[in-house]
Amino acid sequence: MTNSPRLAGRTALVTGGSRGIGRAISRRLAREGALVAVHYGHDAEAAARTVKEIETDGGHAFPVHAELGVPGDADALWTAFDEALARQDAEPGLDILVNNAGITVPRGIAEITEDDYDRVFALNARAPFFIVQRGLRRLRDGGRIVNVSSAATRVALPPIVAYTMTKAALDHLTLSLARELGARGITVNSVAPGYTDTEINPTLAVPEIRRRYEAASVFGRLGAPADIADIVAFVASDDARWVTGQWIDASGGVHLGP
Template sequence: MTATARHEGKTALVTGGSRGIGRAISRRLAREGALVAVHYGHDRTAAERTVKEIEADGGRAFCVHAEFGVPGDADTLWSAFDAALAEHDAPAGLDILVNNAGITLPRPLAQVTEADYDRVFAINTKAPFFVIQRGLGRLRDGGRIINISSVATRVAFPAIVSYTMTKAALDYLTLSLAQELGPRGITVNAVAPGYTETEINPTLAVPEIRRRYSEASVFGRLGDPVDIADVVSFVASDDARWVTGQWIDASGGAHLGV
């Protein structure tokens, strides 16, 4: 491995770990020594590709499948995780949980249906809530929970109101859990990306929108998934042992002047 093995001997689970920001996080944690469970909901090919990339870099990883937003999704995830650990002769338990899986809903309030609302909350908020709840018995003392939030929760952005509400709920969950789990030495933090070059944002294909989003950052560019993964790796490390209950802006300074 070329990077410092700051996560050597640890086991990590990254939900939505096969593409975009999740893929970058999976690769970074694995490069630094963690055994990474790459969760996916639908795209098995992408998950297998991410695992192969990790292995090609000298890391260790395996796929875990569970569709989010359906009844029993958290239990399905953990059953698959436990079985996969046993197949890989790895010790039971978990050190790092990254709640990254999510969907967008680029519609203003007037265009959001009840079905839209229920689905985005089921995947973005309910799923990580119960993933954490069901996973606490597996998470080792001194572990890390990292929730992927959004810079949109600190600015008014009516075009994605319901999506932003799901992330704001995660922000509160982060704060509450940090206090609850502190006695076990477990830190809980939220990392909030801004406009990032991923497939989840189809509007980036529109030149004018792409330019506007790039100019929102003080650096004049879109974020790269690796930018976010680097922050997550730090928060997951022992170097961040005194950081908990925090909302960490990883947006490249987006909308600082607004």
């Protein structure tokens, strides 16, 4: 028997790891013993705050800055990661990659512009693809890739059609990578949140909308970021070594019926 944390001695990178669901994932992985690279695109204060929270809890983390959704983003991210990791006096390489960063474009097909479409795909689909591509030589055998998808890919939601298309693309990337990387013992899974209570969802400030979202779950409440983070921590651990290529519903049962 051992009391060692499940992820002790491992290094994780969480994109968009300083706020919302990403912040909860960063903190959860660190609590399991991982050294966590908290990526951020614009909000350095939020990243510093998340790192400080992790350290206060007894964990280890460091911030990594790179703007995603722009040309050269994957190379910039990995360069920043390599340099920051070296300053931690840690071994080069990575054990856990969580592709969490993303944006929503809340417009239907009649309103969305080509710029809107290109922007959401660049950040939500293109960036994870090339982050994985550039990161494979860093990812150790037996590693984990977790793609944060969306429960919206299983239903028709016209008001966020472009966003949902990007997450559907991410789901297929999960399948293809799981098949390709299995020989290295690397698992790849999608975790799909539903309605989640984060500060970056402004519609939750509208009481009627909030009540509707709460009622959608069989549990009668919104998901908490920690609900999602706990599932990510499971698939990132050795306990999920026989789980790969899966789409894991983390919605609180929003699709189970009226």
